[in-house]
Amino acid sequence: MKITVIGSGSWGTAIAGQAAAHVDEVCVWSFGGEAVEGINGQHRNNIYLTDYVLPDNVWATASYEEAIGGADGIILAVPSAFLRSVLEGAAPFIKPETPVLTLTKGIEDGTGYLMSELVADCIGAPERIGVLAGPNHAEEVCRGCLSAAVIAAEDPAVAEFFKTVLLSDHFRIYVGSDLIGVEMCSAVKNVIAIVCGYLAGMGYGDNTLALVMTRGIAEISRLVHARGGSPITCMGLAGMGDLVVTCTSHHSRNRTFGESLAHGGTLEEYQKRTHMVVEGAAAAKSVAQLARNIGVDAPITFALEKVLWQGVSKETVFNELIDRFPTEEFYGMDD
Ligand SMILES: NC(=O)c1ccc[n+]([C@@H]2O[C@H](COP(=O)([O-])OP(=O)(O)OC[C@H]3O[C@@H](n4cnc5c(N)ncnc54)[C@H](O)[C@@H]3O)[C@@H](O)[C@H]2O)c1
């Protein structure tokens, strides 16, 4: 069996290693060929997770045709900002019956699409598309630290197929069917994590972070509900689980970017220094737009949007947020 992983960043690299234990070969498509020489020559990605030695049956290419030809399943691990352009190149080689799993966390700017909807828009046949999410930092998964994720798909056979490809004694895979819930949780938790990082960087304590995470999950639940998903999903791995790890872990790019913001850093400087994507920054804009379109109150997201995309001062915005008059704890989730 051949599995193709599109994307050679941290998560694509770690997932390629997980899949390699179960299949004959794993091919990694690498943007610009940046990781090809390292993976094929030394079994290491020279840019991301550089200490991680990949199994021998993992190889890399910059050619969509080579990567996708003969693939029994395709895993997408590309940042949300590039997913559409990458799929435009890959689409001609993807057969309509090949199962596809997306690991990307975000909402498309402009369309408000979930990543599975974006993928379906590019390659069609939505019933063979699944999503994987959960509290999974690549740095820990590749070291075999006990972790878990959920795979949601419309067709249970798609979820079961990818479960078989990825399940191990240290990477537990649950399955589900609420793609909307899983994907909304995955996109918005990154926004909440930047705000937590900012407040931690400003010297606020653990009570404050618990407050923001809790009001954050309430905000996520309203969005999930309004978008047609199940708010119960917010209690699961993609919701509560990923929110906690992203808001608290030193591995989290979103949390550490928020801390750097508190110390005067900028998004450009952070991404240039780390070469890594901060999905919550883009999501602050795309989720805020979506929330307005579907009539959901999303104060934490609106606050971060003002700071990152509307040039309003951090102090003004966060003072406004903290000054909001507390109302009913659970509003906006009734039918
Ligand atoms: N890193 C993790 O631990 C982790 C875990 C779960 C989910 N995710 C999600 O996986 C997705 C990929 O993140 P990552 O952490 O692997 O990325 P990363 O930050 O480690 O790497 C950035 C990636 O973007 C690629 N890239 C840069 N410019 C590009 C362009 N113009 N076109 C196409 N690709 C380009 C780079 O080649 C690289 O593969 C994100 O949506 C992220 O939220 C990441």
Ligand SMILES: O=P(O)(O)OC[C@H](O)CO
């Ligand atoms: O490092 P972060 O903040 O982008 O989070 C990565 C993953 O989404 C954690 O599950």
